[in-house]
Amino acid sequence: MTVSGIAGVFDRAAGTYDAVGVPWFAPIAGGLVEELDVQPGERVLDVGCGRGAALVPLAHAAGPTGRVLGIDLAPGMVERTAVDVADLPQVEVRLADATAPGLAPASYDVVSSCLVLFFLPDPAGAVRAWADLLVPSGRVGITTFARQDERWRSIDALFTPYLPPAMLDARTSGARGPFASDEAMEDLLRDAGLDEVRTAHREVTVTFASAAQWKDFSWSHGQRAMWEAVPAEARGEVEAAAYGLLAGWDELTVSQQVRHTLGRRRPAP
Numbered sequence: 053m054t055v056s057g058i059a060g061v062f063d064r065a066a067g068t069y070d071a072v073g074v075p076w077f078a079p080i081a082g083g084l085v086e087e088l089d090v091q092p093g094e095r096v097l098d099v100g101c102g103r104g105a106a107l108v109p110l111a112h113a114a115g116p117t118g119r120v121l122g123i124d125l126a127p128g129m130v131e132r133t134a135v136d137v138a139d140l141p142q143v144e145v146r147l148a149d150a151t152a153p154g155l156a157p158a159s160y161d162v163v164s165s166c167l168v169l170f171f172l173p174d175p176a177g178a179v180r181a182w183a184d185l186l187v188p189s190g191r192v193g194i195t196t197f198a199r200q201d202e203r204w205r206s207i208d209a210l211f212t213p214y215l216p217p218a219m220l221d222a223r224t225s226g227a228r229g230p231f232a233s234d235e236a237m238e239d240l241l242r243d244a245g246l247d248e249v250r251t252a253h254r255e256v257t258v259t260f261a262s263a264a265q266w267k268d269f270s271w272s273h274g275q276r277a278m279w280e281a282v283p284a285e286a287r288g289e290v291e292a293a294a295y296g297l298l299a300g301w302d303e304l305t306v307s308q309q310v311r312h313t314l315g316r317r318r319p320a321p
């Protein structure tokens with residue numbers, strides 16, 4: 053999927069993104085913010101800030117003397133999030149591309165990016181670009197998905213016949229390339245010249261109140277791209293098949309392994 057295609061999906065999802073009563077993005081981003089350990093007064097960039105799941109806790113950690121910039125390529129995300137953070141003067145939200153943010157080199161203490169890298173056409177280039185934005189000893193933290201719940205995989209598989217080869221959901225693309233393993237992600241950071249590279253894992257579990265809530269949730273984030281790939285006349289069939297699978301579960305609970313990959317720019321010589 054093209055960069056503008058992805059931005060379009062999130063622009064259409066922005067109105068309901070992280071707003072269907074499923075605590076998902078906040079706990080995932082919370083783990084990243086914890087690992088980054090932002091200190092008062094630090095300058096922080098949140099790449100692909102979406103509706104602020106990481107941006108807001110980062111802003112609280114940086115405090116009123118800090119400076120936090122959130123960038124995103126979906127206008128609907130930027131507009132809504134800018135309104136949400138209007139009472140946090142240390143925060144700015146701006147429309148910009150993750151890979152070419154147009155920011156000054158060596159101007160951030162921390163770069164964070166939660167659940168964004170797998171949407172970018174050149175993940176290695178993006179990590180290099182983010183590393184250049186760090187001051188010496190600055191930290192980067194990048195969140196991707198690790199192992200997926202088998203039951204979710206079975207639902208995702210219902211969409212597979214409709215997906216163009218180039219378009220895979222973020223969670224399923226986790227089986228390939230740099231998202232395949234902790235080591236592959238760590239190599240991406242090392243190849244970008246970062247040191248002290250490490251991985252932290254968390255497990256996030258959600259329970260859907262109903263199959264209908266699962267459906268609303270699936271339309272509200274990146275999986276929307278999968279729904280949109282299914283012709284309108286076939287969506288009822290996919291929905292019925294998904295509801296059939298969900299009906300077979302003892303409870304509507306799924307878990308997801310989340311991977312935070314962290315690194316540090318070399319200190320000044």
Ligand SMILES: C[S@@+](CC[C@H](N)C(=O)[O-])C[C@H]1O[C@@H](n2cnc3c(N)ncnc32)[C@H](O)[C@@H]1O
Pocket residue numbers: 055058059062063077081099100101102103104105106123124125126129148149150151165166167168171172273274
């Ligand atoms: C799954 S959401 C994650 C949002 C947020 N970081 C969170 O944890 O909730 C992915 C975000 O990346 C943004 N995005 C995708 N491609 C982008 C690009 N090339 N440049 C900037 N943002 C991008 C999308 O618009 C979306 O808001």
